[in-house]
Amino acid sequence: MSSPRGAGVRCEPVICESAEEFVERAASRIAEALEQAIDERGQARIALSGGSTPEPVYRRLGQSDLVWSKVTASLVDERWVDETDPDSNAGLIERSLRSGPARACRFFSFRGAGDTPEAAAAAVDARLTADAAAWDVVVLGMGEDGHFASLFPGTPELEAGLDPSADRLCMVVRPGPIAPPQTRLTLTLPAILNARRLVLLVRGSEKWRTLQAAMADGSVDAAPIRAIVRRPDLPLETYWTP
Ligand code: 6PG
Numbered sequence: 001m002s003s004p005r006g007a008g009v010r011c012e013p014v015i016c017e018s019a020e021e022f023v024e025r026a027a028s029r030i031a032e033a034l035e036q037a038i039d040e041r042g043q044a045r046i047a048l049s050g051g052s053t054p055e056p057v058y059r060r061l062g063q064s065d066l067v068w069s070k071v072t073a074s075l076v077d078e079r080w081v082d083e084t085d086p087d088s089n090a091g092l093i094e095r096s097l098r099s100g101p102a103r104a105c106r107f108f109s110f111r112g113a114g115d116t117p118e119a120a121a122a123a124v125d126a127r128l129t130a131d132a133a134a135w136d137v138v139v140l141g142m143g144e145d146g147h148f149a150s151l152f153p154g155t156p157e158l159e160a161g162l163d164p165s166a167d168r169l170c171m172v173v174r175p176g177p178i179a180p181p182q183t184r185l186t187l188t189l190p191a192i193l194n195a196r197r198l199v200l201l202v203r204g205s206e207k208w209r210t211l212q213a214a215m216a217d218g219s220v221d222a223a224p225i226r227a228i229v230r231r232p233d234l235p236l237e238t239y240w241t242p
Pocket of ligand 1: 049050051052053054076077078079089140141142143147148149150
């Protein structure tokens with residue numbers, strides 16, 4: 001594993017002047033990766049983060065002219081709420097990506113994997129362990145605190161979540177003074193990095209500052225996104241728009 005990228009080496013974001021350009025460029029890049037996977041391996045696998053930033057990208061992606069029946073989609077993380085809840089990432093995927101031709105893709109939710117967060121995390125972990133194939137695309141977002149997935153700075157689960165040698169591929173993140181108010185399930189770093197392409201979607205000036213700070217020296221604990229953006233060996237593409 002290569003040493004973490006210091007401040008000297010940077011993976012410059014793709015700067016998109018408008019929201020339309022951001023959506024179009026990110027969605028077409030993801031579609032291109034899925035199409036290449038289908039051409040080369042007969043199938044494509046994508047893991048999707050939640051949040052507001054990716055929603056328009058997913059909606060545009062879902063309109064792409066792909067053989068969606070050969071695409072399997074799942075999540076990077078999920079809030080432990082009913083899929084009808086506005087906070088549900090599975091619900092986000094249903095109303096964005098799968099609102100058009102992409103409804104033909106297979107989608108594996110986390111909430112439906114078990115009756116409790118622990119049972120669901122164990123089931124997702126088992127599924128990913130059994131099907132150890134790499135994701136063709138993992139779509140990530142980032143919080144202003146430098147979190148990605150549900151790996152939040154200062155939380156008790158962070159160390160296990162970022163452990164590159166961890167054998168858990170999916171884990172539960174409990175609410176806490178720093179973590180969000182809902183119990184969540186999240187892929188861990190090894191599961192996220194098992195990817196042919198990582199697409200990081202970031203919007204807004206505050207997150208630009210977070211991203212720039214994350215590329216400078218500092219601990220991964222303080223800004224977990226450093227586990228992604230300071231790695232010259234990762235197939236990372238970052239898209240940013242004001
Ligand atoms: C989630 C996401 C999370 C998200 C960031 C950014 O379930 O909340 O997976 O990691 O990507 O919090 O969210 P916004 O795009 O809404 O700012």
